[in-house]
Amino acid sequence: MDKIKKDLFDLFQIDKLPIEKGIETLDRLASLVFQAVLVRTLPLLSEEELTEYEKITDSGEADLLFKFLREKFPEFETIIQEEAENLRAELAGEFDTTGI
Amino acid sequence: MASKNEKINKLEAERVEKQKKLDEKLALLNEMNAKKAEAETAQKIKNPEPLNEEDKGIPLFVSKDTKQQLFDLRYSKEDIALMNGEQAQKIVNNLIIKKTNLDATTKTQSKTEDKKDLATLKLESKNIEDKKVKSLREKIFGFFNGKEKKESPHEEEIIRDMHLQRIEESRKKELENGPLSARIKNGVLKGINAWEKFGIEEKDQEGKVIKKGSFWKRMTKMGVNMALISLISMGAVEKLAQNNIGTATALTSTSFAKRMSFGLGVGTLIEGGGKISPKLKKWIPLAITGIGIGAAFALTGGGAGAVAIGSSALGFAATKFKGIYTEEKILKKENAAKNAFQKKFLSKDGKIDTSRISEVEKEYEKILKKYENMRIWGKLLNEGTKVLTGSAVAFGALEASGAITDHNRQVVLEEQHKVDEAAAERKTEVDTRANDVLKARSEFEKLRHEEFKTVVIDKGGSNERSFIHQIESNQEKAIKLGYNGDWNDKKALHEFAGIKADQIARDTGIVGENGEQERMGELAIGKIAPIIRIENNGDITIEDTDINGKVLEVHHSGDRFSENINKEYEYNYKNETEPVNEDVKVTIVPEDPNKNIEVTDLKHEDTPLTTQDQNLMKLRDEDKPFVDDNKNSTVVTEKVEPEKTSEPLKETSKPKVEPEYKIYDPKNDLGNQTDRDGEPSTEPIHNKNEPITESDLKGTLERMYTQDNLSTVPKAIYHDNLNHIFGTPGEAKHDYSLNTYSKVENNPANNFLEIKPNGKWAPAYRELHSYVHKLEEVSGLKPIPQTDTHHAETINQFIVRAIEKIEQTNNLDKIKL
Numbered sequence: 001m002d003k004i005k006k007d008l009f010d011l012f013q014i015d016k017l018p019i020e021k022g023i024e025t026l027d028r029l030a031s032l033v034f035q036a037v038l039v040r041t042l043p044l045l046s047e048e049e050l051t052e053y054e055k056i057t058d059s060g061e062a063d064l065l066f067k068f069l070r071e072k073f074p075e076f077e078t079i080i081q082e083e084a085e086n087l088r089a090e091l092a093g094e095f096d097t098t099g100i
Numbered sequence: 101m102a103s104k105n106e107k108i109n110k111l112e113a114e115r116v117e118k119q120k121k122l123d124e125k126l127a128l129l130n131e132m133n134a135k136k137a138e139a140e141t142a143q144k145i146k147n148p149e150p151l152n153e154e155d156k157g158i159p160l161f162v163s164k165d166t167k168q169q170l171f172d173l174r175y176s177k178e179d180i181a182l183m184n185g186e187q188a189q190k191i192v193n194n195l196i197i198k199k200t201n202l203d204a205t206t207k208t209q210s211k212t213e214d215k216k217d218l219a220t221l222k223l224e225s226k227n228i229e230d231k232k233v234k235s236l237r238e239k240i241f242g243f244f245n246g247k248e249k250k251e252s253p254h255e256e257e258i259i260r261d262m263h264l265q266r267i268e269e270s271r272k273k274e275l276e277n278g279p280l281s282a283r284i285k286n287g288v289l290k291g292i293n294a295w296e297k298f299g300i301e302e303k304d305q306e307g308k309v310i311k312k313g314s315f316w317k318r319m320t321k322m323g324v325n326m327a328l329i330s331l332i333s334m335g336a337v338e339k340l341a342q343n344n345i346g347t348a349t350a351l352t353s354t355s356f357a358k359r360m361s362f363g364l365g366v367g368t369l370i371e372g373g374g375k376i377s378p379k380l381k382k383w384i385p386l387a388i389t390g391i392g393i394g395a396a397f398a399l400t401g402g403g404a405g406a407v408a409i410g411s412s413a414l415g416f417a418a419t420k421f422k423g424i425y426t427e428e429k430i431l432k433k434e435n436a437a438k439n440a441f442q443k444k445f446l447s448k449d450g451k452i453d454t455s456r457i458s459e460v461e462k463e464y465e466k467i468l469k470k471y472e473n474m475r476i477w478g479k480l481l482n483e484g485t486k487v488l489t490g491s492a493v494a495f496g497a498l499e500a501s502g503a504i505t506d507h508n509r510q511v512v513l514e515e516q517h518k519v520d521e522a523a524a525e526r527k528t529e530v531d532t533r534a535n536d537v538l539k540a541r542s543e544f545e546k547l548r549h550e551e552f553k554t555v556v557i558d559k560g561g562s563n564e565r566s567f568i569h570q571i572e573s574n575q576e577k578a579i580k581l582g583y584n585g586d587w588n589d590k591k592a593l594h595e596f597a598g599i600k601a602d603q604i605a606r607d608t609g610i611v612g613e614n615g616e617q618e619r620m621g622e623l624a625i626g627k628i629a630p631i632i633r634i635e636n637n638g639d640i641t642i643e644d645t646d647i648n649g650k651v652l653e654v655h656h657s658g659d660r661f662s663e664n665i666n667k668e669y670e671y672n673y674k675n676e677t678e679p680v681n682e683d684v685k686v687t688i689v690p691e692d693p694n695k696n697i698e699v700t701d702l703k704h705e706d707t708p709l710t711t712q713d714q715n716l717m718k719l720r721d722e723d724k725p726f727v728d729d730n731k732n733s734t735v736v737t738e739k740v741e742p743e744k745t746s747e748p749l750k751e752t753s754k755p756k757v758e759p760e761y762k763i764y765d766p767k768n769d770l771g772n773q774t775d776r777d778g779e780p781s782t783e784p785i786h787n788k789n790e791p792i793t794e795s796d797l798k799g800t801l802e803r804m805y806t807q808d809n810l811s812t813v814p815k816a817i818y819h820d821n822l823n824h825i826f827g828t829p830g831e832a833k834h835d836y837s838l839n840t841y842s843k844v845e846n847n848p849a850n851n852f853l854e855i856k857p858n859g860k861w862a863p864a865y866r867e868l869h870s871y872v873h874k875l876e877e878v879s880g881l882k883p884i885p886q887t888d889t890h891h892a893e894t895i896n897q898f899i900v901r902a903i904e905k906i907e908q909t910n911n912l913d914k915i916k917l
Contacts, residue, residue: 008329
């Protein structure tokens with residue numbers, strides 16, 4: 001039987017969770033994707049670019065990280081989509097095994 | 101021969117003896133090992149060990165009982181624990197064996213006790229069977245056969261959470277043990293940590309807040325997180341409205357966070373073909389509520405820590421602000437604004453200056469739109485819970501209206517807890533940290549009341565005396581009002597305060613043109629204080645505030661002195677000579693952080709929404725002087741007096757100060773001959789349309805200093821600060837008069853700093869003046885003056901150069917506005 005592909009929101013049924021739990025789950029999933037994105041992209045930065053990145057992390061303006069990465073990597077959004085899909089597929093597989 | 105045999109026998113005996121001892125030792129060792137193993141097993145059963153590495157990732161069995169059940173399963177004698185195919189089969193086999201043994205035991209018992217009837221024996225065997233084992237067996241069989249339904253959704257939630265946790269730990273281990281360099285690994289961790297903390301309130305170990313939270317940052321974070329997990333596209337995030345509060349993010353170009361805060365019609369707001377599922381669309385407003393309320397209670401280490409409050413909270417938030425914008429109040433505000441407008445733009449014979457037509461149109465439209473929007477908000481808030489909960493407008497929408505700020509959110513929560521039935525049912529679920537915050541707030545209120553002192557003025561004392569003391573006691577206020585001298589120079593400060601106090605009193609109608617004054621009467625002594633409020637656009641208002649923080653009357657810039665004063669505590673003092681009482685003690689009423697913000701102009705959004713949505717979208721406020729995390733709020737509530745005609749002008753001994761702001765004209769105000777004797781007046785280095793070339797600065801500076809050369813963080817600060825002073829294009833602050841940075845950025849910086857701002861300068865230029873002085877102080881640099889062969893360093897060049905220097909010395913935090 002074909003299964004409908006569920007996104008992460010549906011996999012975790014975030015809308016059915018208590019609000020704070022839903023937000024927390026969203027944050028945790030996003031952190032995992034962001035971590036994977038950073039693991040892929042940071043090694044490709046030059047020395048100067050890495051120094052600039054480190055300054056941004058210390059500045060308290062973390063949203064500038066995304067601007068910075070977008071400027072350095074034109075394919076940034078594609079990387080995000082790929083890592084999000086990797087996470088989704090991994091979790092969906094495990095959920096299937098568990099029967100949920 | 102005999103001796104040889106004896107020797108052999110002796111040796112043999114010795115060997116046997118040794119062997120015997122060895123065997124004894126071995127037996128003793130085995131006994132000890134057996135005891136040890138038995139003890140370890142007993143210990144394992146009592147205190148289960150954590151999962152081994154190889155056991156992680158295997159789907160865990162969750163029974164309908166508590167978590168302890170898991171450990172029992174894992175460390176039972178049959179070693180039932182984790183499940184993969186092999187292990188699970190082992191578990192099943194063991195259970196089958198156990199059941200077989202139980203059945204055999206039952207049968208044996210039935211044979212020997214044949215006096216009992218069969219029914220009794222069956223019942224006994226049933227009771228004998230381990231209920232726990234039976235339950236477990238059924239679950240495990242069901243697990244493999246797919247026949248067993250899950251006990252409850254809660255179990256599934258636990259399983260999902262455990263999977264997520266496993267992956268988090270797995271990824272963490274991969275990072276730690278992976279081949280990346282230490283620097284890269286650290287960079288990844290720092291990036292994650294920085295993002296997790298974004299917008300979250302941080303406290304030190306003593307519980308003191310070291311960094312305030314930001315609702316709008318958390319909103320941005322939620323949008324970006326949804327993009328990260330591909331619920332919406334990152335491109336869609338970029339195209340949303342800019343969040344111009346708090347951060348210099350270039351992720352958004354328009355007020356994304358504010359659009360998000362309305363909650364409705366999100367799908368139509370996101371351009372670029374981004375698709376949003378209906379579930380997500382419904383969930384977002386509730387999530388915004390959670391972010392808005394709960395994040396106030398977040399503790400160090402990240403995490404929302406939000407209190408679970410549903411849409412019923414919105415109703416009570418609305419209840420609290422019912423009546424804040426009645427038609428009567430709006431009409432009074434509107435009339436006052438129109439009067440001020442007429443005074444500003446009409447000549448004495450009632451005609452409009454045709455050279456200022458575009459400015460006039462903008463100003464009038466601004467007034468109309470402002471009060472139109474206020475009427476919309478009034479309608480929404482006055483209609484109470486039905487409107488807001490029905491439209492699912494989140495808490496953030498109320499915050500966007502200015503009715504709720506980061507500071508008074510706790511107040512709403514507190515009230516909500518008192519009356520919300522739904523919250524009462526869930527009261528036990530409320531995060532205890534929320535209660536701690538409420539408790540701390542009540543303690544703060546008590547402290548504030550004790551500290552609340554009023555202006556103690558001698559009978560007949562003037563408001564100006566209070567103004568002087570307010571300016572002299574509050575450095576920030578003094579700077580905002582234009583003081584750029586040495587704070588420790590009391591004489592200069594007092595002189596400035598005196599001039600300013602007089603100007604403010606006349607500008608706000610407290611002092612009339614012919615010397616009459618409003619003064620505090622006996623009923624006001626010790627009870628009421630006239631507080632200077634400076635709005636973000638530079639407008640000054642005076643709020644007569646009582647000891648509880650309630651504003652009784654507001655005087656605006658442009659108000660005329662009125663005979664019809666508040667007779668409860670004021671009277672009309674007509675004496676051209678103000679008594680100077682140096683012995684008068686004045687205590688300043690502290691700023692009350694729990695003030696609401698007035699809604700200001702908002703731009704209309706053409707989106708295909710419902711009528712209510714459209715009304716809400718009209719209120720998307722990019723002009724509102726929103727409360728920054730580190731700023732005091734300003735308040736406008738008012739009791740507007742009807743306009744009275746004034747008496748004919750009389751000569752007074754005091755200088756007449758024009759309340760209107762004049763456009764800063766560099767040719768007239770800069771390089772005034774009387775300011776610098778003997779020096780020629782300067783003009784802008786070059787036409788603003790002509791770029792500065794390197795030859796202009798050859799030998800003066802080693803290279804061109806432009807903001808484009810700044811790295812990311814200092815560049816953001818550069819833009820943020822200028823937007824703070826002059827407003828972002830599109831904001832009312834930016835459109836107000838013609839005061840833009842571009843008119844002065846190419847003027848000589850050294851000349852600019854030498855000039856003392858006077859009352860004719862627009863607030864934005866006064867603020868720029870203070871800002872450039874600050875850059876000078878923090879960087880230690882001085883603007884380079886003109887020489888015989890080279891132009892002087894411009895204001896913008898100096899700003900860029902100073903910011904670069906400040907970045908090198910890691911002092912950027914000191915110059916953030």
